[in-house]
Amino acid sequence: xxxxxxxxxxxxxxxxxxxxxxxxxxxxxxxxxxxxxxxxxxxxxxxxxxxxxxxxxxxxxxxxxxxxxxxxxxxxxxxxxxxxxxxxx
Numbered sequence: 001x002x003x004x005x006x007x008x009x010x011x012x013x014x015x016x017x018x019x020x021x022x023x024x025x026x027x028x029x030x031x032x033x034x035x036x037x038x039x040x041x042x043x044x045x046x047x048x049x050x051x052x053x054x055x056x057x058x059x060x061x062x063x064x065x066x067x068x069x070x071x072x073x074x075x076x077x078x079x080x081x082x083x084x085x086x087x088x089x
Contacts, residue, residue: 003046003047003048004048005047005048005049006048006049006050006051007048007049007050007051008051008053009050009051009052009053010052010053010054010055010058010059011052011053011054011055011058012054012055012056012058014038014039014040014052014053014054015030015040017040017052018030018040018041018042018050018052020088021042021050022042023084023088024081024084024085024088025042025081026080026081026084027042027043027044028042028043030042030052031043033051034053038053038054039051039052039053039054040052
């Protein structure tokens with residue numbers, strides 16, 4: 001079996017970027033990571049995590065990452081995320 005371990009994301013402000021994603025997804029606060037605590041980690045399910053690393057000029061890649069959502073939870077999940085996005089505006 002092949003399992004995704006982590007996704008690396010470059011950002012100018014790693015703390016703010018990690019907090020934003022964690023907030024939108026309703027996840028726990030990001031935790032510092034790396035030798036100098038210069039990166040931030042957001043833990044997802046199944047041992048997968050997103051690691052934000054500093055970059056003065058972040059590179060953006062065209063990629064698609066998909067997830068599965070049970071139909072019975074779709075409506076409440078989408079509404080909760082929309083609410084979090086509106087609160088940040």
